[in-house]
Amino acid sequence: MAFVSLNNLVVEYDDFRALDGLTLEVEDGAIGLLGPNGAGKSTLLKTLLGFLRPRSGTASVMGYRLPEQALEVRRRMGYMPEREVSSPRVSAVSFLAYCGRMFGMTRADALERAHEVLNYVGLGEARYRPMQEYSTGMLQRVKLAQALIHDPKLLFLDEPTNGLDPDGRLEMLALIRDIVDRRHVTVLLSSHLLPDVQQVCRYVIMLNRGRVIRHGPLETLIRPLDHHYEVGARPGEESALETALSRAGWLFHRQVGNGRFQVTLPENADCADLFRLARDAGIQIRHCVPLKTTLESVFIDSLDEHSPEAAHARV
Amino acid sequence: MPVYEQTYRSFEGGPALRWRWRFVAAQELRVLAVSRVFKFLVFLGGLHYLFRVMQIVAFDIVAQDPNNPLAPLLQRADIFYISGQTFYDFISYQLTLMFVTLLYAGSGMICNDVRNNLPEVYFSKPLRWYDYLTGKLLALFVVGFFLTAGMALLLLLQHALMSPSWEVAIDCLRWSIGALGYSAAAVLPSALFILLCSCLVNGQNYAAITVIMTIIANTALAAMFAETLRYQNWYVFSVPVAVGHVGEKLFQLARPQIALTIPWTYSLLYVAGFSLVCLVFLVIRVRKMEVAS
Amino acid sequence: MTVDVVRQPVIEARDLSKWFGEVVALNNVTLSIAPGVTGVLGPNGAGKSTFIKLALGLYAPSRGEIRVLGEPPRNNRRVLARIGWCPEVDHFYDHTTGFEFVYWLCRYWGMSPRSARAAALEACEMVRITDRMDDPIDEYSKGMRQRIKIAQALALSPELIFLDEPMNGLDPRGREEMYALIRSLGDRGVSVIVSSHILYEVERITDNVVLLVGGTLIAQGRVRDIRELIDRYPHTIRVVSDQPAQLAKRFAGDPGVFAVETRGDTVTIRTLTPDDCYETLNILAVKAPGWIRAIECADNNLQAVFDYLTKKTVSGV
Numbered sequence: 065m066a067f068v069s070l071n072n073l074v075v076e077y078d079d080f081r082a083l084d085g086l087t088l089e090v091e092d093g094a095i096g097l098l099g100p101n102g103a104g105k106s107t108l109l110k111t112l113l114g115f116l117r118p119r120s121g122t123a124s125v126m127g128y129r130l131p132e133q134a135l136e137v138r139r140r141m142g143y144m145p146e147r148e149v150s151s152p153r154v155s156a157v158s159f160l161a162y163c164g165r166m167f168g169m170t171r172a173d174a175l176e177r178a179h180e181v182l183n184y185v186g187l188g189e190a191r192y193r194p195m196q197e198y199s200t201g202m203l204q205r206v207k208l209a210q211a212l213i214h215d216p217k218l219l220f221l222d223e224p225t226n227g228l229d230p231d232g233r234l235e236m237l238a239l240i241r242d243i244v245d246r247r248h249v250t251v252l253l254s255s256h257l258l259p260d261v262q263q264v265c266r267y268v269i270m271l272n273r274g275r276v277i278r279h280g281p282l283e284t285l286i287r288p289l290d291h292h293y294e295v296g297a298r299p300g301e302e303s304a305l306e307t308a309l310s311r312a313g314w315l316f317h318r319q320v321g322n323g324r325f326q327v328t329l330p331e332n333a334d335c336a337d338l339f340r341l342a343r344d345a346g347i348q349i350r351h352c353v354p355l356k357t358t359l360e361s362v363f364i365d366s367l368d369e370h371s372p373e374a375a376h377a378r379v
Numbered sequence: 380m381p382v383y384e385q386t387y388r389s390f391e392g393g394p395a396l397r398w399r400w401r402f403v404a405a406q407e408l409r410v411l412a413v414s415r416v417f418k419f420l421v422f423l424g425g426l427h428y429l430f431r432v433m434q435i436v437a438f439d440i441v442a443q444d445p446n447n448p449l450a451p452l453l454q455r456a457d458i459f460y461i462s463g464q465t466f467y468d469f470i471s472y473q474l475t476l477m478f479v480t481l482l483y484a485g486s487g488m489i490c491n492d493v494r495n496n497l498p499e500v501y502f503s504k505p506l507r508w509y510d511y512l513t514g515k516l517l518a519l520f521v522v523g524f525f526l527t528a529g530m531a532l533l534l535l536l537q538h539a540l541m542s543p544s545w546e547v548a549i550d551c552l553r554w555s556i557g558a559l560g561y562s563a564a565a566v567l568p569s570a571l572f573i574l575l576c577s578c579l580v581n582g583q584n585y586a587a588i589t590v591i592m593t594i595i596a597n598t599a600l601a602a603m604f605a606e607t608l609r610y611q612n613w614y615v616f617s618v619p620v621a622v623g624h625v626g627e628k629l630f631q632l633a634r635p636q637i638a639l640t641i642p643w644t645y646s647l648l649y650v651a652g653f654s655l656v657c658l659v660f661l662v663i664r665v666r667k668m669e670v671a672s
Numbered sequence: 673m674t675v676d677v678v679r680q681p682v683i684e685a686r687d688l689s690k691w692f693g694e695v696v697a698l699n700n701v702t703l704s705i706a707p708g709v710t711g712v713l714g715p716n717g718a719g720k721s722t723f724i725k726l727a728l729g730l731y732a733p734s735r736g737e738i739r740v741l742g743e744p745p746r747n748n749r750r751v752l753a754r755i756g757w758c759p760e761v762d763h764f765y766d767h768t769t770g771f772e773f774v775y776w777l778c779r780y781w782g783m784s785p786r787s788a789r790a791a792a793l794e795a796c797e798m799v800r801i802t803d804r805m806d807d808p809i810d811e812y813s814k815g816m817r818q819r820i821k822i823a824q825a826l827a828l829s830p831e832l833i834f835l836d837e838p839m840n841g842l843d844p845r846g847r848e849e850m851y852a853l854i855r856s857l858g859d860r861g862v863s864v865i866v867s868s869h870i871l872y873e874v875e876r877i878t879d880n881v882v883l884l885v886g887g888t889l890i891a892q893g894r895v896r897d898i899r900e901l902i903d904r905y906p907h908t909i910r911v912v913s914d915q916p917a918q919l920a921k922r923f924a925g926d927p928g929v930f931a932v933e934t935r936g937d938t939v940t941i942r943t944l945t946p947d948d949c950y951e952t953l954n955i956l957a958v959k960a961p962g963w964i965r966a967i968e969c970a971d972n973n974l975q976a977v978f979d980y981l982t983k984k985t986v987s988g989v
Contacts, residue, residue: 100843101813113503115670135505143503147496153410165402166504167390180387199716210500215390229716229869230978247386256843259872298950299896322875322973323896336961343958350950352957352967363844 067092067218067250068112073121075111075274082107084274085121090252094244096261096282097254098363099271105254108271109220113138126218139167142211146222146254149207152196156187156206159195160213167214174213181209185239200227204236212243219243219251225260233260240264258359262286268359270366278366288356291331292316295338296324296351308345314338324351399506403514408521411484420480421526424473428530431469435461435534439541461538466554467561467630469534470527471623474565477526481566482590485519485573487583489665494581498668508669512661516570523566531558554630561626564650568618571657578664594619612641618653621646680742682707682832682863683727687736690722697722699887700736705865709858711874712867713974714884715982720867721760723884724834727865728757741832753781756825760836762817766810770801770820773809778827795823800849814841822850832863839873851876871974881974883981890981895974898981905971905980906930907946911939911953912966919963922956923949940970 068090075083083104099105110116112125114134123130125137151159157178164174182191185205190198195206204227211219224240225233241264243249255261261268268285270278278285297305302323309315309327317326329338335352342349411417438461441447492498501511532555539551573590580586601617604610614620620637627635628643639646681704690698698719714720725731726738729745729752737744743751764773774795778788796805799819809817818841825833835854839847854877857864868874874881875895883891883898891898913919920934928945943949950967957964970976 098844100845101815101841110670115502135507138503138505141503143499145496145499145503147499149497149500150495151497152491152495153413158409162402162406163500163504165406166396166399166501166506168396169390177387177390184387201716207500212387213390214504215387227869230713230871230975231715231982233869234975256841256847257870258844298947299900322879334961335965336957339954339957339964343954348947348950348954349957350946350967350969351972352964354966360844360848364848367845 066090067126068252069122069124071122073111073123074119075107075116076119077107077116082274083111083118086271086275088269088276088279090250090269091267092248092250093267094240094251094253094265096265096268096359097252097271098256098258098261098268098359100367102273103271104274105271106222107274109143109222109254112220113141113143139214140216140218142214142216142219144207144211144219144221144224146226148200148203148227149210150195150198150203153194155194156182156191156198156202156209159206160209163210164213169214177213178209181213182206184212185209186235201229201232204228204232208236208239217249219249220254221251222254223256224253225255225257237264258363262359270363272367272370275370277370278362282359285362286356286359288354291329291333292355293327293329293335293338294319294324294351294353294355295327295349296322297342298348298350299323301347304345305342305347305349308341308347312341314341326355396505399510400513400517403506403511404517404521407484407488407515407518411518411522416483417480420476420483424476424480424526424530427469427473427476428534431465431530431534432537434465435538435541439538439543443543463550463554463557463630464632464634466531466535466558467626467632470531470558470561470565470626473527473530474622477523477566478569480526481519481523481569481573482587484522485515485570486577486587486590488515488519488574489577490581490586491583493668498671502669508662508665511669512665515574519570519574520566523570524562527566528559528562531555531562557626557629557631560629561622564622564625564647568622568650568654568657571654571661575657575661575664578661578668612639615639615641615646615649618650621649625650679707681705682741683865684739685723685726685736686738688723688726688733688738689735690719690726690731691734696887698726698884701884701887701889702736703882703889703892705863705882706880707861707863708880709854709864709866709878711878711881712865712884713869713871713874713881713978714890718884719887720884721836722887724757724836724865724867728752728755728834753828754831756828756830756833758821758825758833758835758838760840762814762821764809764817764820767808769806769808770812770816770823771796771805773820774824774827777824781828783828791827791829792823795827798826798853799823815843815846818842819846822853826857830862833857833865835864835866837868838866839868839870847873871978875974883978885982891977895977896972899972899977902977902980906942906944907949907972908970909941909943909946909949909953910966910968910970911941911964912937913939913964914962915960919956923952926952937965 066089070086070088073083073086074081086108097105107116111118111123111130114131114137117131126140128136130137157175160178160181161171161174164177165171169177185208187202187205187209190202195203198206204224208224221240225236228236237260240251240253244251253261253265262282265282267281268279269276295305306315306318306325309325314327314329315325316328319326327338338352339349442450444450535551535555535558539548542548576586576589580589598617598619601614601620604616605613615624624637624639624646625643627637683705685701685703688698688701689696701723712720712723722731726733727740727745729748732746741751741754745751771792774792775788778791779785783791796802799822801816801819801823804812804816809820812820818838822835822838825835839850842850854864854866866874866877879894881895882889911919914937916934916937916939919939920932923929923941924932928948929941929943931942933940941949953964953967
């Protein structure tokens with residue numbers, strides 16, 4: 065069963081067409097929702113939560129039609145907003161128990177579940193202190209906890225790693241993967257950090273100007289580029305490598321930041337030739353990886369293809 | 380990388396929810412109950428109540444008791460005499476405290492939520508705008524009524540039980556209705572207006588200042604009209620005066636302070652109208668908040 | 673590590689300490705940042721923002737000294753006029769337009785109306801917000817607000833810019849533009865100090881990093897060089913091979929190698945003698961093509977280096 069099913073959805077906002085005939089089906093798993101600012105991601109979410117009435121088209125989540133059965137959808141859906149959320153004078157436990165009550169849990173039940181979900185997201189003793197004393201990382205965890213407390217089958221995460229330091233980011237991403245794998249929750253992850261999306265999601269949907277411009281499993285979007293490699297040498301031998309590659313005419317691009325090079329090999333050559341070239345020049349290659357399209361390049365290319373200028377050009 | 384073995388249990392959904400607003404109200408009251416300022420304000424109200432309790436005891440028990448040496452003294456002292464005026468006075472003095480407490484409790488109720496991006500969280504749950512609004516209003520009503528009608532009714536009950544004659548008990552019943560009416564006329568517009576300012580102004584302190592300034596302006600304007608046009612009835616334009624007028628008439632005071640010649644029903648309608656207008660604007664804003672979240 | 677010793681470092685700190693009551697935000701930090709693009713990294717609470725504020729003259733050092741462009745920055749208008757700062761927080765006069773915001777800041781800093789106008793226009797050009805610069809800021813999306821902040825940092829044509837989480841809120845295309853902008857600034861001779869938590873982005877902008885943990889300087893320099901110096905952690909080399917079992921057997925006997933793992937077509941080798949390992953791999957690649965399809969050092973990136981260094985501090989090893 066499709067978790068989310070939209071058919072030709074048109075949603076307008078003060079005369080502005082935020083969603084313009086959006087059609088998509090979301091199966092289970094981890095799905096990345098990408099799009100430039102203003103593409104309609106938040107409008108889509110508001111429609112899924114039942115706040116906006118579509119002008120035309122249909123939308124349904126887990127079989128419940130929107131906006132008529134919005135309350136049913138909200139009961140089964142969790143939302144982690146992008147902006148920072150805090151309830152300064154209450155503790156995390158109290159806040160989560162309150163959220164739990166809104167779902168119809170008894171007070172005792174809500175309290176217990178609050179503790180469970182706080183354990184799950186990794187908030188320790190701090191849960192008894194008022195939220196105004198929390199750091200950004202802790203507030204992010206509470207945000208995730210409030211989205212999970214009612215055991216939703218569908219989760220919408222908007223920039224979940226916002227403001228987290230590198231360790232916190234990795235923990236959050238691991239947590240999201242755990243939610244997908246072990247709890248079998250369908251997760252819609254909206255983020256501008258495409259490598260994060262690549263790490264966590266298996267399917268990607270790209271929006272622009274209220275329409276789906278590209279969608280598909282990550283493996284089909286991210287393909288290896290034949291005869292393109294990223295090479296790096298032993299520290300100290302980078303310039304020698306650069307010279308050797310330029311002389312062979314294989315050098316394509318010198319990367320900033322890690323002293324590696326992108327090379328394009330001719331049709332008949334392969335990896336071994338690269339190593340031979342290096343060996344002859346007395347260079348030790350320490351990095352040799354076939355290049356793949358990145359999600360970023362796919363994203364930007366899709367945007368360009370579907371831009372109005374391109375449409376003009378086609379016409 | 381930590382792998383979380385502990386996980387949260389599944390939830391199949393609670394019973395279909397009715398009256399979700401009670402959670403909102405309960406949470407607001409819970410948060411208030413922890414605040415020291417709030418506790419202090421309620422304590423002040425309690426002090427006033429205690430004083431009245433002693434007054435009733437002094438009048439009903441001590442003054443009637445022929446064996447008590449203090450009795451003649453108390454019988455003659457005017458301040459201990461209990462009548463409708465006493466209960467009217469009690470509520471009138473409590474009103475200021477009640478208003479300050481409501482201001483403290485209510486001026487941040489909505490704008491603090493908005494500042495902390497809580498509407499996004501609340502409305503993504505099965506909570507509608509009317510649950511949210513009703514819950515917040517209910518919390519304010521509970522606080523407001525407790526400090527005024529609640530305490531007044533307790534005093535009336537005490538007086539009815541302690542006093543020897545039946546007529547007093549009947550009077551108390553009559554005054555109870557007056558107490559409820561007077562409190563309602565005071566609490567409803569206060570709570571609605573404070574909550575409305577909390578919704579319109581984006582800072583707790585600014586909202587409180589807005590409320591106070593509006594009341595000052597309102598009363599000043601009424602005074603200005605009344606004095607320049609030399610028509611006392613213009614004073615009813617000031618909401619506090621209108622509320623006082625209603626209270627006086629409900630308690631059928633022998634010597635009313637507020638010298639208005641218009642019938643008290645007009646004042647009541649004015650107060651009710653004001654409350655309704657506040658409610659309408661509140662509804663509009665909170666509905667917009669639900670969508671914008 | 674090649675450092676142009678003739679050019680003066682843009683920031684120099686010597687025994688720099690800053691404390692607030694009992695909390696020591698920076699503890700005896702001595703470092704020197706060369707011109708160019710540098711990343712300042714560290715977990716939350718490590719003292720990064722304190723360090724930047726000290727460099728901007730917003731705080732005075734509790735002990736030690738700090739020099740920016742050669743002079744102490746506190747209350748020093750000469751130096752401050754040559755520095756730009758894009759803070760992380762988002763506070764604006766909401767009703768002004770983007771252009772007005774930058775323009776009035778320029779005027780506030782002493783430029784004449786004409787030069788302020790030109791500077792503001794150029795800054796908006798550089799961050800590509802010209803088409804929306806006459807709209808009020810409260811109508812901007814998060815990404816646009818970010819760009820206006822950076823425009824204001826650039827408006828005075830500073831020699832040194834501090835960017836605190838510059839990519840916050842930008843969509844992928846905006847991020848690409850920002851990387852290009854930062855690199856172009858570096859190419860033009862402007863020194864840029866970027867503070868960010870998103871390590872793979874810092875890697876795309878620059879090689880040079882400064883790592884602060886718990887108020888102390890843990891590492892400074894190029895990521896690869898830092899990695900070389902952390903010898904307590906064995907190198908993890910991942911090899912994609914057509915013959916994973918054979919390859920694994922070949923390395924299993926090696927003295928420096930202490931772990932070999934095979935999963936599918938990937939062989940992961942953990943070795944304390946990376947040089948020998950790579951040598952062997954290079955020879956094999958030529959002699960037995962097909963055995964080596966790809967070689968990758970799994971922990972030669974900023975994230976891994978960061979992990980090793982921060983965990984080392986935390987565990988006290």
